[in-house]
Amino acid sequence: MKNVLGLINLHENEELLKELTRQRPLAAVPFGGRYRLVDFVLSNMVNSGIVNVGIVVKHKARSIMDHLRSGKEWDLARKRDGLFILPPPDHTHYSNSIYKGDLEHFHNHVDFLQRSSQEYVIVAGSHTVYNTDYREAFRYHLEKQADITIIYKEEQPAPGKQYSLATLVKVDDGGRVTDMQVSTGRIAGGPVCLETFIMRKSLLLEIIEDCVAHGEYDFVKEGIVKRLGRLRVYGFPFTGYMAKINSVQAYFRANMDLLQPEVWQDLFLKSGPVYTKVKDEPPANYRDQVAASNVLVANGCIIEGRVENSLLFRSVRVHRGAYVNNCIIMQKGEIGPNAVLENVICDKDVHISAAKRLIGDKNYVMVIEKGMKV
Known part of the structure; x- marks a missing residue:
């Protein structure tokens, strides 16, 4: 698929994820112990043979740039093609709430599309987690x-x-897409779009120019849905595991799904490896009298307490006497002695002091934001 350009669209709705996206874009939210959400769609493209990828960043670009760097881990540090970060032209413009839609940003980087040598393009978002080969x-x-x-x-x-x-x-019996419902609060159910679209690059450029000229800036609603009757739009079914990260609860549920071996194998092994930023850290250290059951533990962790049904990201420390159940503890989190956590998400660098008791609900988990000390 060297004739296909990858375009990762990070203009995603973060309304129900504010606790996790206050300091980063959704694509940079940690997931699954050692990954970021963007790793999955980017790995899908690389595993499919795509060698030219542009990432359209809406805001808070520093976090995603720090994670991706040159693209070396994805074999995209190349003299020709490779990985390109397409940042917003003016942060102040968007902070004043004048931002109109993703097609406005596409239009600002239309020269990138025109200069690329590929004939086709795959446009995908980062908030849908799945593993596939696009070929x-x-x-x-x-x-x-x-x-x-x-x-x-x-x-x-x-x-x-x-x-x-x-x-x-x-989708009708012939595979033709006949209708789409976008961002509705009450839906009856049906096939779920993975926000992944394949088309000729020339068609994408035509959609961008036509929509912007008519004051339309939403790629899905105004670029695709309004053209269903004019274009040959087909649906391709995906049969593996998929999770949509569109709320804190959905994020929590998707991480917990990884504790099921069949889900973990489908997401990380089925269609190719998932690549991420390399960090050289020692293996997890389980101290004497530790109790760990049904947990996913990343490297660099030190566990002295009791952990059940939880995910521990890199370099987490659980002190002696602490109890962690049904929780997500992100990088460099520290759970103090005799602390109790249930149904809690701790963002990066969170420190829970000794003997603290934090209990969330399974249907409404508690979120401790990045860098907080409790």
């Missing part, structure tokens, strides 16, 4: 002679926050 979907796109191919998963979600910001598609 099969690309072959389907060519066989159908489609203008746009949308990758979707056959889901039947119940109405509620889990899919309140999802895009649903209607």
Whole structure:
């Protein structure tokens, strides 16, 4: 797929994730012990043979740039093509709430698209976590002679926050997409769009120019949905594990899913490895009398207490006498002696002092924001 350009669109709705995205874009939110959300879509592209990737950043670019650096870990540090960060042109412009939509940003970087040598483009977001090889979907796109191919998963979600910001598609028996519902609060269920679109680069440029000229700036709603009747839009079904990170509860649930071996294997092994920023740290250290059950523990951790049904990211320390159950503890978190945590998300560099008791609800987890000391 060297003839395909990858375009990762980070203009994503963070309304229900403010506790985790206050200091970073959604794409840079840690996930699964040692990864960031952007690692999954970027690894999908690299594993599919894509060698030219642009990342359209909406705001708070420093965190994502620090994580991706030159793209070496994804084999994208190249003399030709490679990894390109496409930052917002003016942070002040967006902070004043004048931002119109992702097509405005696409239009600001249209020269990047024009200069790329690839004929086709895959546009994808970072908030949908799944592992796939795009080559099969690309072959389907060519066989159908489609203008746009949308990758979707056959889901039947119940109405509620889990899919309140999802895009649903209607697909007929021939695979043609006949309708799409975007960002509805109450949905009846149906195939869920993975926010991944395949098309010719020339068509994308045409959509950008036409929409911006008519004052339309939403890529999905105004660039694709309004053209369903004019273009040959097909759906390609995805059958593996998929999670949409569109709320704190969805983030918590997706991480907890990784404690199931079949989910972990599907997400990390099925279609290729997931790459991330390399950090050289020692293996996890389980001290005497430790009790750990059904946990996912990253390297650099020191565990002296009791941990159950939880994820510990890199360099977390759980002191003696502490009890951690059904929790997510991110990088360099420290749980003091005899502290008790249940149904809690601790962001990076959180320190819980001795004997503190923090109890959240399974349906409404407690979030301790980055760098806090409790």
